[in-house]
Amino acid sequence: MALGIYKAGQGYWVRVLTAVSIGVLAMAGAAWGWGQGAAVRLPIASYTFGITGVEGDLGVGSVVDIRAVDTETGDMTTVGTGVVEEYESLGVGGARVTVGGFSSDETRDKALDAKSLETQGFEAVVREGAVTSNTIFNQIFLQAGVAGGILLLSAVAIFWVAGAGRKPVDFLVATDGEMKKVNWSTPREIRGSTIVVIVAAFLIAGILFIVDIAFKWFFGAIDVLQT
DSSP: OOOSOTTTTTTHHHHHHHHHHHHHHHHHHHHHHHHHHHHSOOOEEEEEEEEEEEEEOOOTTOEEEEEEEOTTTOOEEEEEEEEEEEEEEEETTEEEEEEEOOSSHHHHHHGGGOOEEEETTEEEEEEEEEEEEEESSOHHHHHHHHHHHHHHHHHHHHHIIIIIOHHHHHHHHHHHHHHHTSOOOOHHHHHHHHHHHHHHHHHHHHHHHHHHHHHHHHHHHTTSSOO
């Protein structure tokens, strides 16, 4: 089937408003998808440690022992190894080092609580609260992908429903034809009907108010209602 507008020019406004409605829903769905993408916890690829008390040299590609406190014994133990991906000296015994390529998933998880990094000819203390995680890719890419996917699917749906799909387009064109047969009220008739409804609403409210006052007086007179 050739891609093109089926019955172009027919049912114009019904098709346009249908497309706009789907578009509004699509934007709402994209906003929802953006928020959901932000809530997804991406796998950790590496950690960046702020370290101090640096002794020795450390190069990119070096394998370091990651040491943390054992929660059961309280002793400092090696939880595994990692590979240095970036190293930046900050002077005065301080540095910033990014470590990935963990020896195991358990090491990657426990590295968040690292207290020191060690390897041959190098030793440093990890500063408290100076560990940040680096995901496998930026979270915004996932958010954009989810939102963009929803918008793309919605665009295809709009094109199919309001443009190329024979059955949905036939339905919209037929709807447009039926709408043209409707005997729409004139502005004068609408104004008159609106005034009648407003006046009737006030009259009914006034009658109910008077009836309520009458019942209140009557039941008070026969000592059924204490006022």
